[in-house]
Amino acid sequence: MEHEEEDLEEGLLDDENCSKEVEPRHEAEEQLLKKREVIEHEEHEEPEEPQSDWAFLPDVCLRQVFWWLCDRDRASAAPVCHHWHQVMRSPWLWRQRTFHFSGHISQRRYSELDKAVDYMRAYGGYLEHLEVFFGYPFSSSVSRRFQETMRTFLATLRKTGSSLRSLAILQMALDHSTWNRRVQNALVRSLTFYLLHGGSQLSFLNLSGAHFNLAQGLQVLEALAAAQQQSGRLPALITLNLNNFFAKKLAVYGTSDFAKVMCRFKRLSSLTLNYRCISDDLLQALASSCAGTKGKGSLHTFTVLCHVEEPHVQVISHDAWALLAQSCPSLKVDMSVDWILAPDRLRCILLGEIPLHALSLTSCFFRDFNWTVKPALANLIPLYRCCLQKLTLDINNVHETVDEELLEVVTVCSKLTYLKVWAFLDISFLDRLLRKCLDKQCALSTIRVQLYTNIHETRVANEMLVDVESRYRQLIDSQLNYCATYCPIN
Structure with a gap:
């Protein structure tokens, strides 16, 4: 009997010891499970990416970087973040633009005209400096597309209300056989209308390679002069490049009308002309219009280009050049004479x-x-x-x-x-x-x-x-x- 009671007590003690040992095991297992859950949860969570240094670049640095990007890359960069999108809308990025019109019909629906017009609609209000290059008009259909492109392009630009400060439309070559008279006149009308209504703020104009006939060239210059005078302020035009502005075989020096229209530009500082445009009347007109006040003439740089295949047999008087030099004391003349080395001809030039x-x-x-x-x-x-x-x-x-x-x-x-x-x-x-x-x-x-x-x-x-x-x-x-x-x- 005594042995049975002792066995019973020992069993109870063993049960108590077992229960005491089981409790810590359960707690350890629960803690282990909790740790596993935390680890699995952290593994499933996406790690936070560290911010790139680009996120801390100031706006002025971003603008400098974006300035070098083409339109396609700018379009890709703009949606990256709100900050980039805001910087991409900075007017400074869109103030200068160059377009190349080849006249080719693109196989894609999105033509070069569509690109130019879309650009004008989106950013034309910011535009201040514009360059347009024409490709070689190898057929009459291409020259017609040039004309239609420029008409739509200039109309869109004018509607944006932009105030261009510099405009260059280069190598139109209107004396080429692929330009018929009707298309020529239509292009001149578009350009004239734009200059008359949007040329008041221009300080730089480059129409080299246009090859206008006399009537067309005078019409364009008259529109520009009228716009400058109607602005209510002093004429803004400072630089005028008319290299090959008129057709190559045209003896512009034989008419006084060119000198009369040039007399209307009062603040010219830089002028580029062909020698076939130089006459006594022109030099006197420039001396009068650029004389300025207090003996300080505005004309500083006068570039004259002379070629043997162009009309150059006019006689310019010594007094006409002397008058211009006296009216503009700081004048510097840069002269290029090509293929004319006969002493008698050089002596006259x-x-x-x-x-x-x-x-x-x-x-x-x-x-x-x-x-x-x-x-x-x-x-x-x-x-x-x-x-x-x-x-x-x-x-x-x-x-x-x-x-x-x-x-x-x-x-x-x-x-x-x-x-x-x-x-x-x-x-x-x-x-x-x-x-x-x-x-x-x-x-x-x-x-x-x-x-x-x-x-x-x-x-x-x-x-x-x-x-x-x-x-x-x-x-x-x-x-x-x-x-x-x-x-x-x-």
Whole structure:
């Protein structure tokens, strides 16, 4: 009996010990399960991505980056975030735009006209600087599409209310045979209407390569002048580029109407014209319109382009150039004369009263011995010894040497800092030229020389060139913008 009671007590003790051991096990298991649930929950949660450095870029930096993007990339970047979308709508990004109209019909429905018009509708109100390039009008259908594109394009631009400050419409080439008269006139009407109603704020206009006939060109200029005067403020137009504005064969100097319309532009600072437009009436009109007040004329840069295939036989008086130079004391004339090296013709073009800042003389016919450049170097260019700063020569002097005359020009023209010469010259010319620079006998700081030669193998000549340059290496490295090469001429 006693043994049974002892066994019973031991059993009860074992049960109590077992229950005490089971309770901690259950708690440990529950805690383990909870930890597993937490871990599984954290594994299923998406980790928070750290913010990119782009998110902290200031607006001014983002605008600089976005400015380099094309329209397609800008469209992709705009929806990235609210911040980028807001920055992408900044007017600064859309103030400047260039369009290329090829005239091709796109295989896609979205044509180049659609792109241009959509751009105008979305951002035309911000636009301040616009460039339009025309492709080559290889057929009448292409020229008609050009006209229709420009009509819609300019109408959309005008409706946006933008105030363009600069406009360039380049290479229309209206004298090409693919332009018929009706399409020409329609394009001129669209351009004239836009300039009349939207050209009051223009300070820069470039219509180079338009090739208008006389009536069309005068119509366009009249509309621009009227818009500038109707604005109620001083005329804003400062820069006017009319290179090849009129058709190539048109002798504009023979009419006074061009001078009359040019007289209406009162604040021109930079003007580009072809020599076929220059006349005494024009120079007098510019002297009057750009005279300014207190003896300070507004015209600072006058670029004149002359080509042998264009009308250039008019006689300009010395007094007309002198009057313009007197009315605009800070005037600098840059003149380019192509393929005209006959002394009698050059003498009529390069008058001593011209305040010539830069001169370019070029010849094309490498086997034409009927001209000589020596009179120009010896007699004409020295006329500008006190004002000429840039001289460019591309000449075929295979039948004559001009080394001495050219060195004399460099010495006499005390303000000549830029010299670019492509000609038949001896290697000793470079040696003597660099010696003058070293001895401070000339003011040159930029030298670009291409030595023409009839010898195809130039290894020995190049070694001589390197030898000359090595003797003046310190001068070249420290004071000159210098380059000299040999060019074989077959």
